[in-house]
Amino acid sequence: MEQPSASTRLAGAVRDLASEVVSALRGGDHPGVVCAPAGIVEDDKLGIAAVRVLGADVLLPSIMSRRRPEGLDVRILRQALTAFPPGADASRATAWSHWAMARSLRALDPPVPHPADDEPDASWLDTAPWQALTHQVSLLAALAVPGGDCGVLRALTRRPHDVARGFVRAVRRRDWLQAAGAGRWLAVLDDVPPSLGLDTGLEFIQHMDGADPRVALHVSAAQLLRAGDPR
Amino acid sequence: MRDVRLTHDVGLKALTWLHAHRDGFRLEPAAEAGGSFLERFKPVGELALICKVLFREGVAGSRQAELARQLLDHAWREVLDGGRALVVGQRREPLSPVPFETYVPFRELGYGEPELERAIRINHRLGSWAALEVSPVRRLGVCTFERRYGMTPSTPLPEAAARTWLARTPEPWTVEGHIGYDITHTVFHLTDWGESPRGLPDEVADYLALWLPVWLDDWTDLRRWDLLGELLVVDACLPYPSLDEAAWTALAGAQSPDGSMPVSGADGEAAGGSDGGNEAFDLLYHPTLVAAFASALATSRAMSGLAPERA
Structure with a gap:
């Protein structure tokens, strides 16, 4: 039998990890504990890479429940942050997701020290066409957390209708992951048009592709943000 | 939209094709009742509605106005036999609204058929006419035509409008092709085919x-x-039309060199070529008419400086 490729194994590890985040968000067996039930241990290269892909969302269950995260999750997130620094030619999405991981560590009580990077540039979000805007920020949905002020949020606060249009576009095109990410942003924005039907839209996305744990993660986060309004 | 010539030229080319292929507007007298005889009125009625828009908007230029007048005369005299075909249709299916819907724009343009008008008046008094089970957008269309004709709408217009999909302003991500056509036609009826943009309630326009x-x-x-052509008509009916450059450029690019517009895909060749007889005409006439319609409205709005209200 052929060995699965590295990318296939990484995708599988990301799915497993996302499943644990969803389970923890929904108050499953391990509330606030993510890496251990996903089988990830310290110095586990594949696991650390998976944590880098999911980024700050590894700590999302503890942020949403306002609990101190489990020590292993924090240590592995730190390892991922150190192991995959953004290169000079990193994409905007990569720079921002790296910054989000560092922010989530610094926000802990007590904070986990990490060099405070400057916020990456977000000015391009002011001029991006709404289609590209939504595509890009859906990749950065891990930044959409309670109290998560940052340049991306400030830019989107000025363009809620454009994000809503991008949400419609993504649902129409059956791009469920993008739709879920955009929906999560809309859950933290004011002035979302009521005619969008965000709540039924989130349910629809969950129904159509909730089997993908990355989709379920964003939908669950959005629904918790909508229900708790912890902004 | 920076280039008004683009929208204008799409319409001129479309109308030129429709004129050259006007024999495609035809009836099938041998068809049985309930068959295609009344169905063949639909293209003729649409042609009249859109030619009326061309005259009304006054941006067509003399060449387009001449083509439109010749097309209308042809449709009335040759296809509808001076209106007699509508009478025959009404006798075959007395309760069908199709002959009435086809007749309204012709009547507004000065054509007339007294016997049909008697049938229309009788029909309008029937409880069955008002009770006909049709889709909400179709009901809205019949009611607006009744108003245009000078009759009391068989369902009050606000009530007819409120029953449509669009009036409920539902989740925009649920829109697919059929709902798209329901939206466009609701806008056509509410605005009298672009004549009265203020006919759109504020909530719907927003x-x-x-x-x-x-x-x-x-x-x-x-x-x-x-x-897409119908959606561009809707755009031109809004208080502040976008005259979406990407959409117009794509539409113009899809138009065949002869002026016909394919329903979908790359070009008219996909439909078997625009000289492929009635079968090709039946595929091409509607998107081509719609292109002429969208062109007339968008050109007018562009030239009026995007004023939110027309005089």
């Missing part, structure tokens, strides 16, 4: 201003030119 850009983007990428 809803469309918000979500129409998404649908234009989608149906441009899907290369569904027929529905």
